[in-house]
Amino acid sequence: MSHKSFVWMCLLPLAAVTAAFFVLPMAHLLVTGAEGPRGLPEYLAIIADPRYRATLLNTVLLAAATTVATLIAATITGLFLQRHRFPGRAVMIAILTFPLAFPGVVIGFMIILLAGRQGTIGDVSSRLLGDKIVFAYSIYGLFLGYLYFSIPRVILTIMAAAQKLDPSLEEAARSLGASPWAVLRDVVLPALAPALVASGAIAFATAMGAFGTAFTLATNIDVLPMLIYTEFTLAGNLATSAALSVGLGVMTWLILALARTFTGNSVAAAG
Amino acid sequence: MNMMTRHGAALKIENCGKTFADGTCALARATLDIGQSETLVLLGPSGCGKTTLLRIVAGLETPDGGGRVLFDGKDLTRQPIEKRNVGMVFQSYALFPNMSVAENIGYGLKLRGLPKAERAAQVAELVALTNLGGLEDRRIDQLSGGQRQRVALARAVAIRPSVLLLDEPLTALDAALRERLRGELNDLLRKLGITAIYVTHDQAEAMELGDRIVVMRKGAIAQIGTPREIYFTPANRFVAEFVGAANIVEAPIEGGELILPGGRVPVAGPATMSRAVAMVRPETIAIADAATTGLAGIVDGVRFAGDRQRIIVRDAASLPLAVDAPNTIKVRTGERVGLSIPPDAIRLLPDEG
Numbered sequence: 001m002s003h004k005s006f007v008w009m010c011l012l013p014l015a016a017v018t019a020a021f022f023v024l025p026m027a028h029l030l031v032t033g034a035e036g037p038r039g040l041p042e043y044l045a046i047i048a049d050p051r052y053r054a055t056l057l058n059t060v061l062l063a064a065a066t067t068v069a070t071l072i073a074a075t076i077t078g079l080f081l082q083r084h085r086f087p088g089r090a091v092m093i094a095i096l097t098f099p100l101a102f103p104g105v106v107i108g109f110m111i112i113l114l115a116g117r118q119g120t121i122g123d124v125s126s127r128l129l130g131d132k133i134v135f136a137y138s139i140y141g142l143f144l145g146y147l148y149f150s151i152p153r154v155i156l157t158i159m160a161a162a163q164k165l166d167p168s169l170e171e172a173a174r175s176l177g178a179s180p181w182a183v184l185r186d187v188v189l190p191a192l193a194p195a196l197v198a199s200g201a202i203a204f205a206t207a208m209g210a211f212g213t214a215f216t217l218a219t220n221i222d223v224l225p226m227l228i229y230t231e232f233t234l235a236g237n238l239a240t241s242a243a244l245s246v247g248l249g250v251m252t253w254l255i256l257a258l259a260r261t262f263t264g265n266s267v268a269a270a271g
Numbered sequence: 272m273n274m275m276t277r278h279g280a281a282l283k284i285e286n287c288g289k290t291f292a293d294g295t296c297a298l299a300r301a302t303l304d305i306g307q308s309e310t311l312v313l314l315g316p317s318g319c320g321k322t323t324l325l326r327i328v329a330g331l332e333t334p335d336g337g338g339r340v341l342f343d344g345k346d347l348t349r350q351p352i353e354k355r356n357v358g359m360v361f362q363s364y365a366l367f368p369n370m371s372v373a374e375n376i377g378y379g380l381k382l383r384g385l386p387k388a389e390r391a392a393q394v395a396e397l398v399a400l401t402n403l404g405g406l407e408d409r410r411i412d413q414l415s416g417g418q419r420q421r422v423a424l425a426r427a428v429a430i431r432p433s434v435l436l437l438d439e440p441l442t443a444l445d446a447a448l449r450e451r452l453r454g455e456l457n458d459l460l461r462k463l464g465i466t467a468i469y470v471t472h473d474q475a476e477a478m479e480l481g482d483r484i485v486v487m488r489k490g491a492i493a494q495i496g497t498p499r500e501i502y503f504t505p506a507n508r509f510v511a512e513f514v515g516a517a518n519i520v521e522a523p524i525e526g527g528e529l530i531l532p533g534g535r536v537p538v539a540g541p542a543t544m545s546r547a548v549a550m551v552r553p554e555t556i557a558i559a560d561a562a563t564t565g566l567a568g569i570v571d572g573v574r575f576a577g578d579r580q581r582i583i584v585r586d587a588a589s590l591p592l593a594v595d596a597p598n599t600i601k602v603r604t605g606e607r608v609g610l611s612i613p614p615d616a617i618r619l620l621p622d623e624g
């Protein structure tokens with residue numbers, strides 16, 4: 001057997017798995033989306049229908065806000081934890097990464113405990129301000145839940161990337177007169193860019209498609225996964241839910257590709 | 272950049288030691304003066320505290336209490352590195368991978384708010400000075416080791432630092448390139464006339480580059496002197512053996528002569544000593560006819576090195592002697608040869624037991 005045919009042989013199982021678990025169901029989904037009463041234009045409905053459009057926009061905005069907030073919070077925390085040794089550090093890392101194992105339902109439950117009708121924030125605010133603040137069942141509750149979900153993952157990625165940073169790069173910048181802020185801007189963040197893009201992409205995709213948290217908080221939050229769920233189980237509208245699913249996938253993929261090209265230059269250079 | 276003038280600050284390192292948080296005493300308290308535009312080399316084996324001392328001058332480490340670092344008489348001990356105006360060249364070069372060659376060189380000028388046009392002019396000057404023409408827009412990962420070294424140097428001198436600090440800048444390069452760049456670096460340091468501290472474990476580098484050399488051992492200064500002083504009059508056995516090759520001979524002195532198993536050799540200095548520790552450099556010993564010299568031995572081996580040959584002679588002293596002879600002399604292993612050593616080539620060292 002030649003070397004080449006051996007490689008091809010090894011690729012066969014990969015091709016089979018790819019076909020069985022990725023290509024076929026996806027193709028089925030694509031076809032189902034076009035098999036409704038409206039036919040192929042079902043896909044256009046995602047954009048044309050004002051309700052769908054609003055939901056899509058809502059979802060993208062929520063995911064984008066989650067990603068940005070997660071990256072900022074996790075970068076600051078991750079860098080700090082990587083660089084400082086203090087008593088309680090290990091405990092703090094453990095607490096911060098504890099939610100990693102939780103499913104969306106548990107996260108949703110925790111948000112209700114925090115900001116729900118009987119939640120901590122409501123209790124404290126009604127006592128201090130005489131006004132009960134409750135936001136668990138809205139898009140803000142969902143935002144908080146996604147933050148809770150994403151921050152641990154991103155912190156771990158940032159800490160791993162920060163550990164690999166050559167400390168003499170920062171020392172060189174400082175010797176040239178760089179303030180701490182300039183060091184962060186010109187040395188640390190460019191070096192972390194690949195990790196930021198990768199973990200940001202995961203945070204974004206998760207926030208676009210997560211369902212459990214939204215479902216736990218309320219059934220009437222306008223995000224795409226909820227819409228797909230209601231179209232599918234309540235309205236029995238198979239074609240629409242398939243078309244919306246494809247739309248969700250394409251949209252997420254497009255935005256991630258866009259982000260990657262924008263940051264591509266700095267990533268390539270820092271790599 | 273003004274050529275051939277004196278630049279940089281005069282430095283004073285006063286009573287600076289360093290004990291790290293884990294209890295490692297990396298540097299015993301040391302006091303050093305470095306003149307304006309002088310190149311001072313810190314030389315010593317790995318782990319002897321060279322980098323630690325350099326980092327104290329840079330402001331990357333604080334000396335133990337009581338230690339002070341002065342630039343032109345001004346106490347900068349409490350100032351962080353970004354306020355000290357020092358140019359640093361790291362062993363790894365630490366070039367910014369997200370910037371081009373020109374951006375790397377101009378980074379310090381950019382931080383100082385220099386207008387773009389002026390910055391470009393100064394960068395161009397430095398590019399020419401360091402032979403980097405044509406590479407301005409390259410990314411760092413597209414450069415060879417020697418080119419990286421020169422970018423690191425250009426970036427450090429761009430800010431017209433008070434002192435240039437170089438930490439084993441040539442160690443990462445292969446031997447041939449190292450030798451060539453050593454020459455280039457030497458020319459550049461002379462041309463810039465800047466105060467510099469150069470850390471190395473390579474004695475050849477130290478000899479060529481240093482106005483003065485500080486030989487260090489286990490966190491302490493073993494000797495300070497010009498390359499010639501260090502080489503010809505080492506203060507102790509460690510310096511003698513670390514800098515260049517040395518024969519160390521332990522023998523009594525009687526009647527102004529060193530008494531060796533293979534004969535007697537006149538020495539300058541005390542007429543009688545029960546136990547002397549003497550150093551003789553291999554190139555100061557000449558091979559001669561055994562009948563004409565007071566000292567003789569048996570050739571134990573010949574190592575031809577091209578421009579010269581190293582002859583090992585046994586039975587002359589208690590340990591085999593290394594002799595560097597011209598490559599034209601012919602001796603065979605087992606042959607009996609005479610050795611002639613001028614009295615002033617024998618240096619008596621303190622007896623360290």
Ligand SMILES: Nc1ncnc2c1ncn2[C@@H]1O[C@H](COP(=O)(O)OP(=O)(O)O)[C@@H](O)[C@H]1O
Binds near residue numbers: 295296318321
């Ligand atoms: N941050 C540190 N913490 C503890 N020990 C250190 C630290 N930095 C250096 N050392 C120790 O101090 C000694 C001198 O180190 P260094 O100055 O780097 O030596 P050199 O540059 O001469 O090789 C070594 O034994 C080293 O292990």
Ligand SMILES: [Mg+2]
Binds near residue numbers: 318321322323
């Ligand atoms: Mg070192």
